[in-house]
Amino acid sequence: MNILILGGRAPVALHLARILSMHNVFIADSVILAKNSRAIKESFKIVSKPNKDIEAYLKEINNIIRKNKIDLVIPTCEETIYISMIRNRLECNVLVDDFKKILTLHNKFEFINLCEELGLKTPKTELYRKDSSIEINNKSIIKPVFSRFGTFVKVINNINEVVINEDNKYIIQEFIKGQQYCTYSLVKDGEILLHVNYKTKHAIGMGTSIYYEYFESSGLKEIVSKIVKELNFSGQIAFDFIKLGDNFYLIECNPRSTSGLTLTPYDTDIVEAFINGEKIEIDSFTITSMKVNMFLIGMFKGKFLNKEYRNDYKKSRDIVYENKDKRPFLNQFWLVIYFFTLSLVYRRSITGITTFDIEYNGDEV
Structure with missing residues (x-):
């Protein structure tokens, strides 16, 4: 094929x-x-x-x-x-899948509304624009309705701390202090064919994971299953959760690939499985990481002084480097230079600039 x-x-x-x-x-x-x-x-x-x-x-x-x-x-x-x-x-x-479903999942406010309709746990969430009248009495999160990689996410304690771009819509979300978990799934006609869970253990900024280790949880899979069945969804889909006590609170959805897929071993033919609607059984998931990022954080932020961080670095396989396929490892440094240059030109963060030409922010096309 x-x-x-x-x-x-x-x-x-x-x-x-x-x-x-x-x-x-x-x-x-x-x-x-x-x-x-x-x-x-x-x-x-x-x-x-x-x-x-x-x-x-x-x-x-x-x-x-x-x-x-x-x-x-x-x-x-x-x-x-x-x-x-x-x-x-x-x-x-x-x-x-079709645009209507993808947009519902990508729009952070509409996604939370969907979850509430399904009886799933979510943080209290309100839509916010410049003329909105919202009281903030507790620690909260504000972020654009359309955003990615945790960019433009800000923790606030009162409404006076809100600084927004008036052209965008935002949500103000209850801050839940807990551990973040993520999932990645391959789905066909509302049925999960491949599913992985992982904890956001090492990350850049507000939640961009750079380390991926499988975490067993039937509860997370049940929540994902409920959403994809409701939408009769087909394709790749990923969710972010915050765990507080025994409960998983849905935060947002990425209706696309994420690095959670890298937990799957090589020679996992997800295409054949998708075409035939066959569930993929994996005996042992790979522990992976963005090893260059982990190295830099370990060196410049002193993380290598932490034994657990050192062990996680050692036991994970780099997503990019492969002994029999080394050229992409070298390519990544040219990409960093390219995006760093763009970040200076457009005055955006280097993470945020990586999708400047393909990101969708609710604009008419």
Whole structure:
């Protein structure tokens, strides 16, 4: 099968290419971490920005599909939202659900409303704009309705601390002090085919995990199952939770790939399983990490003085580095330079700038 992976800038796209090595894998993006990887047959640079010109973006992808006889497209990053918009106009099958479902899950306020309708536990959440009249009496979180990687998330104690971009909608959410957990699932017609849970143990900022170790929890899977069954969802989906006592509170959803997928061992053919609707049984999950990030944090923030941190660093497998496929490891340093330069030009954080050309923030396209 010929498979085109989009979002080639992301480490999870590289892992996806490696676990699908039994197929002919192609990869595309404006910048590509997996370029020259042994796992891919060919890479393609996409010039068009879907959040600026979706018609040009559609044309570029269809050209790749036609020329390489692509059977299946798998989006991985924020371009997933745009691919869901145009999936019926792409000239092959696409592993993504329709735009209406994706948008409900991506919109942080609508997602919380969905969870409340299903009787699931969530923090108290209110929609906020400049003219809103909201009282804040306790520690709270404010973040844009459309955001990612914990960017623009701020902890506040009163309404006077709120500073917003008036063009955006925000939510103010009850602050729940607890341990964060995440899930990743592959789903077809509301049935979970592959599911992993992991604790946010080592992270950058407000919650971008850089370390992934499987955590057994039937409770988390039951919550995910309830949501995907309600939506009759198909595709990749991930959730963030805060655990307080015995309860898991849903925080937000990413209706796309996340690095939780990297817990799956190599040669896990998720495509074949998805096509046939077969559940994937995994005996032993891999412990993975963004090892360069862990090293830098360990060195400059003194984390290596902590024995547990050192042990986690040693026992985890780097998502990017592979002994038989070393080129992507070198590529990541060029990507850092590229995004660092963009962050200076656009005056945004280096994390936030990584999706500047593919992120969806509720704008009309």
